[in-house]
Amino acid sequence: MARIVVLGAGVSGHTAATFAKHWLGKDHEVVVVSPNSKWNWIPSNIWVGVGEMTPEDVVFELAPVYEKAGIDFRQAKAVSIHPEGKQDSEKPYVTIEYTDPNKQGQTEEVEYDYLINATGPKLNFAATPGLGPEEGNSLSVCTYGHAAEANTYFQEAIEKMKKGEKQKFLIGTGHGMCTCQGAAFEYIFNIEHELRKAGVRDKAEIKWISNEQFLGDFGVAGVHIKWGGHIVSSKVLAESLFVERGVDWITGAHVKEVQKGKLTYELLDGTEGEEEFDFSMLIPPFTGVGLKAYDKEGNDITDKVFMPNGFMKVDADYTPKPFEEWKASDWPKYYQNPDYKNMFAVGIAFAPPHPISKPAKSVNGTPITPAPPRTGMPSGIIGKTVAQTITEVIQGKYSLDEVPEKGHHASMAEMGAACVASAGKGLLDGSAVALTVYPVVPDYEKYPGTGRDPEYTFGEVGLAGHWIKHILHHLFMWKAQLKPGWTLIPE
Amino acid sequence: MPELLTYPDHRLLQISGYVRDFKDPKLKTLIEDMKKSMEENGLKALAAVQIGRPIRVVLLKQESGYLIMINPTIFGKEGELFYSSESDESLPGATLSVPRYPVVKIMYQDIDGNDRFYTAKGEEAIILQRKIDMIFGGYLFDKLSKKEQKKFFKEHGDYGDTCPTYFIKDRILQGLKFFMVLHFLALILSLFFESFRFVIRHNLALAAIELAVLLFYAIYAKYETTKYKNCTSCQGANVLGTAAMYLAGIVGMYIVSLILGLR
Numbered sequence: 218m219a220r221i222v223v224l225g226a227g228v229s230g231h232t233a234a235t236f237a238k239h240w241l242g243k244d245h246e247v248v249v250v251s252p253n254s255k256w257n258w259i260p261s262n263i264w265v266g267v268g269e270m271t272p273e274d275v276v277f278e279l280a281p282v283y284e285k286a287g288i289d290f291r292q293a294k295a296v297s298i299h300p301e302g303k304q305d306s307e308k309p310y311v312t313i314e315y316t317d318p319n320k321q322g323q324t325e326e327v328e329y330d331y332l333i334n335a336t337g338p339k340l341n342f343a344a345t346p347g348l349g350p351e352e353g354n355s356l357s358v359c360t361y362g363h364a365a366e367a368n369t370y371f372q373e374a375i376e377k378m379k380k381g382e383k384q385k386f387l388i389g390t391g392h393g394m395c396t397c398q399g400a401a402f403e404y405i406f407n408i409e410h411e412l413r414k415a416g417v418r419d420k421a422e423i424k425w426i427s428n429e430q431f432l433g434d435f436g437v438a439g440v441h442i443k444w445g446g447h448i449v450s451s452k453v454l455a456e457s458l459f460v461e462r463g464v465d466w467i468t469g470a471h472v473k474e475v476q477k478g479k480l481t482y483e484l485l486d487g488t489e490g491e492e493e494f495d496f497s498m499l500i501p502p503f504t505g506v507g508l509k510a511y512d513k514e515g516n517d518i519t520d521k522v523f524m525p526n527g528f529m530k531v532d533a534d535y536t537p538k539p540f541e542e543w544k545a546s547d548w549p550k551y552y553q554n555p556d557y558k559n560m561f562a563v564g565i566a567f568a569p570p571h572p573i574s575k576p577a578k579s580v581n582g583t584p585i586t587p588a589p590p591r592t593g594m595p596s597g598i599i600g601k602t603v604a605q606t607i608t609e610v611i612q613g614k615y616s617l618d619e620v621p622e623k624g625h626h627a628s629m630a631e632m633g634a635a636c637v638a639s640a641g642k643g644l645l646d647g648s649a650v651a652l653t654v655y656p657v658v659p660d661y662e663k664y665p666g667t668g669r670d671p672e673y674t675f676g677e678v679g680l681a682g683h684w685i686k687h688i689l690h691h692l693f694m695w696k697a698q699l700k701p702g703w704t705l706i707p708e
Numbered sequence: 709m710p711e712l713l714t715y716p717d718h719r720l721l722q723i724s725g726y727v728r729d730f731k732d733p734k735l736k737t738l739i740e741d742m743k744k745s746m747e748e749n750g751l752k753a754l755a756a757v758q759i760g761r762p763i764r765v766v767l768l769k770q771e772s773g774y775l776i777m778i779n780p781t782i783f784g785k786e787g788e789l790f791y792s793s794e795s796d797e798s799l800p801g802a803t804l805s806v807p808r809y810p811v812v813k814i815m816y817q818d819i820d821g822n823d824r825f826y827t828a829k830g831e832e833a834i835i836l837q838r839k840i841d842m843i844f845g846g847y848l849f850d851k852l853s854k855k856e857q858k859k860f861f862k863e864h865g866d867y868g869d870t871c872p873t874y875f876i877k878d879r880i881l882q883g884l885k886f887f888m889v890l891h892f893l894a895l896i897l898s899l900f901f902e903s904f905r906f907v908i909r910h911n912l913a914l915a916a917i918e919l920a921v922l923l924f925y926a927i928y929a930k931y932e933t934t935k936y937k938n939c940t941s942c943q944g945a946n947v948l949g950t951a952a953m954y955l956a957g958i959v960g961m962y963i964v965s966l967i968l969g970l971r
Binding site (some may be wrong): 429431432439452453456460467469541575577578666667677685 | 722725781784807
């Protein structure tokens with residue numbers, strides 16, 4: 218009997234664990250280690266953040282779902298990986314620390330044959346002084362708890378506006394190296410939509426602040442959509458939407474410090490500015506969760522297993538190179554650690570070789586470049602692909618050393634993604650931007666110029682997009698709870 | 709002399725790609741071609757795509773010479789948004805009012821690939837916003853509202869593969885809609901007149917006919933719109949969304965008929 222240990226139960230970890238168990242059945246063991254007792258459909262958090270959904274609508278308890286599936290669930294956080302085992306045992310293991318209230322603080326060694334690191338990110342609010350809900354200066358929608366808190370403040374702001382008070386909303390990214398511009402984009406337009414619904418739009422000033430080099434970059438060097446009958450960049454779409462909805466913007470900004478009611482930022486040209494606000498939701502930068510790695514003798518090998526940003530090294534080309542030399546082949550295909558072949562990393566947990574957007578530094582040398590997104594559809598596909606590879610290795614179809622020739626691959630430079638970005642929730646007055654991008658990571662050799670295939674470009678703004686977004690919410694909640702037909706629902 | 713493309717030439721209506729190889733001698737040749745074209749046509753600024761080269765290069769003629777901007781992006785702006793009345797050599801005969809900022813901050817690379825910054829004001833800001841839009845595939849008419857855009861296409865012609873005004877799929881849908889409205893009216897009348905109770909007796913058959921027409925619509929719409937690659941209203945999501953709405957109507961009427969049949 219082989220044992221797969223999955224660290225993390227987000228989109229990619231949960232997908233990997235559930236498919237691995239589905240394919241392997243009772244003959245093999247799947248263990249999931251996650252500090253959270255609940256699964257969260259994160260894309261719907263933006264609706265929790267404006268009061269259109271409750272936290273209960275976007276989560277469910279993991280334990281009963283895993284029990285039904287025959288997956289061993291440990292509510293704990295992973296602390297360290299020991300890929301070579303220890304002095305008296307060859308068996309690799311991870312050390313975990315329980316967050317389960319019944320075993321709070323207890324530690325345990327969990328041995329594994331195959332490890333899937335799907336820990337997701339640490340929300341690194343500390344990278345910007347004063348950033349984040351804990352500091353009390355800015356809000357977040359990265360977790361359902363954060364989103365619920367953001368909604369409390371949002372409703373208070375609406376009440377103030379109803380009494381005639383003006384409010385300024387500042388939404389975007391809280392650092393020069395953030396990712397997830399898409400979530401902030403959805404949130405700002407949902408805020409705008411809700412303020413119109415509440416009849417207080419005239420009392421609100423809404424402003425976007427982000428680290429994108431241009432409006433509509435979204436951390437993926439922009440996407441292309443069909444607009445007015447021909448293909449245009451998301452820059453054109455975003456600018457039009459911002460003008461249409463009366464939302465002001467600042468891009469190319471690294472937020473330096475957030476204080477009560479104001480923040481300071483540095484722009485690409487080195488100039489500095491200050492923005493005041495009454496309500497601010499700023500996405501933090503991400504880092505790895507801080508997992509350590511040790512060899513057989515107990516020596517710290519964290520640097521060997523992880524990149525300096527804390528994300529796990531996989532089969533990517535990490536040689537530093539300028540934008541002009543970036544290639545599609547830099548991106549990992551199998552998500553297998555090069556030194557310990559039975560370790561894989563999926564979703565945000567794998568270390569990308571470089572950004573997707575063209576990198577930029579301010580004249581003062583401050584990096585102001587969106588980090589590459591590894592969330593949503595790609596992260597689900599990657600999780601499932603790695604589960605498929607490990608399943609086939611366990612079934613004896615090929616060895617771990619043969620994974621680069623025979624394993625299943627899911628490079629983000631070969632993969633398309635569909636994205637539905639909400640711009641307001643409502644059965645009849647909602648709207649969303651629905652688009653596809655292929656490939657996610659531009660392949661400048663295959664598609665000279667933009668790096669993307671125009672034949673697979675699709676984009677639509679309107680009510681139908683909102684319905685799709687809402688249907689997807691229910692579809693993915695259904696799938697994640699392993700309800701009948703879950704395997705038929707795509708990632 | 710390279711040809712200056714004008715709307716609705718398809719070579720003009722495309723997104724430009726990044727310049728990644730600054731040592732490529734073709735880049736210098738392109739810039740020389742652009743300068744010649746600007747001199748010949750008396751232009752203040754030009755995007756490479758305007759001479760059929762979809763590469764992110766914009767040239768601005770200044771008193772001191774040509775400002776060469778490679779991979780330019782607008783990362784900042786100052787001042788209040790205003791509506792500027794503009795025309796462009798790429799859209800001869802058109803003057804359109806579009807939103808612009810009075811001051812824009814541009815990041816670009818010079819001919820050697822070094823990062824540079826430029827703050828453009830006044831006329832320069834307007835023309836550079838227009839030219840940088842072009843390298844991202846955006847033209848003056850893209851900044852118009854849908855209503856204004858329709859008017860523009862009517863006056864200046866479309867570019868061949870925009871949505872035609874007549875679709876057979878729409879006629880099928882109109883027929884289905886007409887049938888369903890009659891069905892619905894008959895359903896209401898069946899509450900009062902026995903002669904209309906046939907809609908309840910033949911509920912399943914009526915629903916089957918409607919479903920069959922809807923299925924035919926979905927298949928035919930897919931076939932009919934395949935050739936219109938650049939037509940937003942022809943995309944699968946629209947056909948799917950429309951079919952879903954009609955399906956809800958058919959199922960709704962079927963359920964109501966079932967309930968009425970139990971009375």
